[in-house]
Amino acid sequence: MQAALIVFAGGGLGAVIRHLVNQGVTRLLGSEFPWGVMLINISGSFIMGLAAAFFAFKADASWSQPIRLFLTTGVLGGYTTFSAFSLDVVLLWERGEPLQAMVYVLGSVVLSVLGLFAGLALVRVIT
DSSP states (O other): OHHHHHHHHHHHHHHHHHHHHHHHHHHHOOOSSSSSHHHHHHHHHHHHHHHHHHHIIITTSOOOOHIIIIIIIIHHHHHTTHHHHHHHHHHHHHTTTHHHHHHHHHHHHHHHHHHHHHHHHHHHHHH
């Protein structure tokens, strides 16, 4: 239960940061293209790379699992789940499984977009 609360707190913070970044970028660049979401996805993935490398190669015992959960699953998960997706792709690739990495990328993106279309279509049919 403690882990869930840690993720909850970090996720709320990450979601607020996401909202503020998206609003700020939209005010600066307009809403004709989703610049804010693109920046969030790229920056979140970059920060996840920094965090993953730090926790894997530089962190000592003082960096406990709750801190990792708060920062990666919580804050970055609330900021963008794209960072977790990107980390999964890189981990598959670095494990020597490039085909699985590509299947994961194509499957996730294509099936997610199709899922959104299906949800929209279902609501349009029933309303």
